[in-house]
Structure formats: structure tokens, C-alpha cells
Amino acid sequence: MTDPGEYLEPTIPTGLAVRDLPVVDVRDARVAALAEVVTGDPHEFPVPVEAWPVVGNRVLDPGTGVGGGIATGMFRCLWQGGQLWATNEAIGGRYVIGLATPPEDLETWLLAGSEPEQVLLWHLNYPPDGGQLFAAVDGKPFLVP
Template identity: 35%
Template sequence: MDSTRSLQWIVDLDGAHDPKYGTPHRAPIVAATHENFKEYGNLVTDFDAEQIKIVPWPISGRRPLCSGTGIFGGVAEGDFIHDWVGDRCRATSLAMGWGVGSDFFVGRLPKGVNPENKTSVLVREANYHPDGSQCFFPKDKLPFVALFALPGDDVTLEDFVAFYSDGSFGFHILPNVWHQPMIPISQKAVFKNKQGAVHACVNMDMVDEFGKFLCVPLTLDGQQ
């Protein structure tokens, strides 16, 4: 797959420390539970047992989609590799082929934060997939944080929530749930990943829309 074609939504993190963007909005962080995550999807302890939900291809006219069609794009599966390069978090998807040979950076540490003691990260991009659900599971069982917002194109910074996992479970998000790649607290983390192979992707740039970055806590006490 042509990774450059798949990475058109790469955003510039150089401005993360620029005071012109003001104080970043700070997302709340919660320890993920079956109860507080149920609107977004479900927690995952058995990756192989999870079935990806494929959304039928949308129609544009008055005639209905033929029964049983529009769902044969299949499922893409492969490792999702996350690592820290200096003060930036990088993601590479082997399932979709993007990031391979390129640097797709998820977020950047706030100015002055020690890379050896990562307590929060600044992000400006999020996206959702209208063609299917997506499942992430930590292969190394290391703690990480996932950023999500419920579906809706009128999403705001206040809608995003950071969910903390101790590494014993992953996340299966429903179609249209806003998300980013996972954010590791360790230097590197590898996730099992599967999702709809069509990989329709709708993204947002928080700086363009709201004029500021989103600060995602990486610790449950939320202290910077």
C-alpha cells in the first residue's frame, strides 16, 4: 500500500509549544471499566474472539442496497506499533500499511515534561471510521491511554475522554467513534489491531477548528 497516500491527514506538531495557541484544553482521564466504556464499544481480553462490525456501503439514491451486499471489504489485521522518539509519540500500522517508511506522530509532550516521566501529551488530530469497528489489544500487557469521543461531526474538545488501561485489556470501538492511535506510557508498545479493510477515515484538526491543542493525561491522578 502507498503509505504517503494513506497519511494525508498528518498534522504539524511543531506548534505544540507555541504560546499563540493558548492553554491546551485538558481532557478528563478515567480508569476504563465495562460500565463507563459501554457507549464507545467494549473492553477486550480475548482479541481473537472479537468480531469486527462492518457497516454496509452507503447508498446515495432512492433505491435500497441489495440484501447481504456492501459488506465484502473484509477485515485488515496486523500489529500497530507505537514508540516515543524524543518528545514525540510515533505510530505505525502494519494492518493498513500507513506509517511504514514514514513518520506519523500522534502527539508531543508539553514543554518541560521529562520523556522519562511522561504525565501528559499534546494532540491535535482525531479521526473515525464509518466503514467498521476497530479493535486494539496490547501484546506486551503494558499500561497505556486511549483517547475517545462519541460519534458526531459536531464533536468538541470537551467531548474527548482519556481511558486508562493497566495493560490487561484492550478496546473494541464501534464505527464512528472518534479516536487516535493508542498512547503508550512505556517507551514502546505493540498492539494487535483489526478493523474494516476499506479504512474510510474522517479526521479533524483541533487547532484548525478550535485554535488550541488537546492535553491528554497519561496518569490517573492527572497531575502534570
């Protein structure tokens, strides 16, 4: 397990490779198996909860692997300095999810008073036992990192 301090003050090595990731519109049929646009009341949308995937010889006891259930809460992102912070009220989490610039350039970037033009994603998660539902509180299009 990662030390919780790594979420709040991550030790990010310098010189990491950077890959450009496209912004994907989830209405595109090519990603239909990965995402779905929710219409109507998001509270009425059925979020799947499935048994955790198994690897190798590991097996799950019947009726287990789905204990996490469904958690509800706001997910907020906010730039603080050159770091993009996320607050996940559903699970009580707060962590750095990205940077505006490579770590080795951060001090110069901050001194220049720059504004973020990109996000270098650092922390991502994938819930293998179900899905995540993100809905805009104002009904406007949005990006999910």
C-alpha cells in the same frame, strides 16, 4: 485528502487551545456503548463492519460501503524527540499523533532533555464503518490515544 507529508511533518499552528481529556476506563458502564473489554482470544472477537453512514442526500448503492473489511496488524506508539509517533501495521501507516509540548515550546523542551509528561493529541481517527480492536500483547492494562 491531506498531503501524506502532513502526517510525517505536520504543520501545527502555535497557540492552539488545549483541552484536558479524562482517562476513561472502558469497564465503566457509562461508556459501555462506546467501548467493550475483550476477554479471551482477541482473534476470536467479532469486529463489526457496517455500511458507511450517509449524510444529507447522499445514498449508498446496495451492498457497498463495507469494502474495507478487516485488517490486522500491530499498532505501536513511540516517542521520538517531542513527537509521539504511531505505526499502524494493519494499514501500513506511520504518522505523528501527538506532541509532548506545544510546538512553540518544543525547541526549549528538547534542549532541556525533558521526558514526556503528557501528550497533546494531534492526529486521531474514527472508523465510521465499524470498530477498532486494540489488545495488549503482554496482557497488561494500556492506554489507547
